[in-house]
Amino acid sequence: MIVFWFAVAAVIFLYLQSKLFQRFGWSRLTYTRKFQKRAVFRGEQLELVEQLTNAKWLPVPWLRVESQLSSSLLFQRQDNFAVSSGQLYQNHKSFFALMPYSRITRRHRVKCLKRGLYRLDSVTLTIGDLAGFSRSARRMLLSDELVVYPAPAPVSVSELPSHGWQGETSVRRWIAEDPFVRSGTRDYRPGDTFKQINWKATARSGKLQSHQYDYTADRKLMIYLNVDDHEGMWRDVADKELIECGIEWAAGAAEAVVDEGMEVGFAANMPLAGASESVFIEPRSGGAQLYELLEAMARLELVRTERLVDLLVREADRGYTGRDVLIISTYWNEALETEARRLRGGGNEVAFWRLEAGPRSGINGDSGKDGATA
Incomplete structure (x- = not known):
């Protein structure tokens, strides 16, 4: 008889917690996902940061986050994080459990394999109760994006x-060890390098002055x-x-x-x-x-x-x-x-x-086109 009443009590408890979870499961539950940086170069790494907050007294026994991203973003392996990758896109599944009034932050290391624009458009969140009797899903819109610059080729x-x-003379002067011929000074402009600053002229005028080079004027x-x-x-x-x-x-x-x-x-x-x-x-x-x-x-x-x-x-x-x-x-x-x-x-x-197919470690110029080629 004790076993019978225990079973009845368990069923009643599971039923009540299921109803309670259906009503309050999504209450004060927030999720954010952002790239650590707005822009990086191809081949660089950065972090994708997920944050879940459960700001209520009711725990969330389990929560699954599903999303789709480009396969050009390579994720490192982590526990409770599954990646199913195709040729163009990859599907991600993250799993969480949240205690009352708790916050979880998860950081994913990502390597950017290709230049391009990558947007975080949406994720699907699925939550469930203790026994799995009740579950519900919601699609959440996101608005973050990552710009991956091309990695500049090593062109000196x-x-x-x-x-x-x-012309011939200017070219020889430009590619020599000491390429600059100074013709005066000018006001500092954004983009001037440290070595271009004329410190004596700066001291005399009271504001930053840069060397003026005759070949760079126009x-x-x-x-x-x-x-x-x-x-x-x-x-x-x-x-x-x-x-x-x-x-x-x-x-x-x-x-x-x-x-x-x-x-x-x-x-x-x-x-x-x-x-x-x-x-x-x-x-x-x-x-x-x-x-x-x-x-x-x-x-x-x-x-x-x-x-x-x-x-x-x-x-x-x-x-x-x-x-x-x-x-x-x-x-x-x-x-x-x-x-x-x-x-x-x-x-x-x-x-x-x-541009030619095959090894691309350097610049290939074709010199057979009458002054129009490298």
């Missing part, structure tokens, strides 16, 4: 095309990147790794010239995520400009918006002058050479870097 000034930069580099992985490509990119390499070359070239105080811009026959037009950023100098370019490169979609030659026709029609132009492409043909001639005829210098 000496690796830039030697015969396409403001120097501007415009980088054009072609999304076509081969000549005759229609729309879809087959060799995405090759174009990703080109993006990193463009990032490396931009970083190299910004470090030297030059102005740099970027254009490509690709759109930014959510846009439909070719990306275009006018040359400017400084660290802020570099990170604007890196942000744009991170958000590039590998889709062709127009032919590269059409982009160059439009640029040549603008009639700008006094710029150094760098074109990064998997091919070079007569149509591109015609537009390069028009740009050179307007007082610009044009250079070409060829």
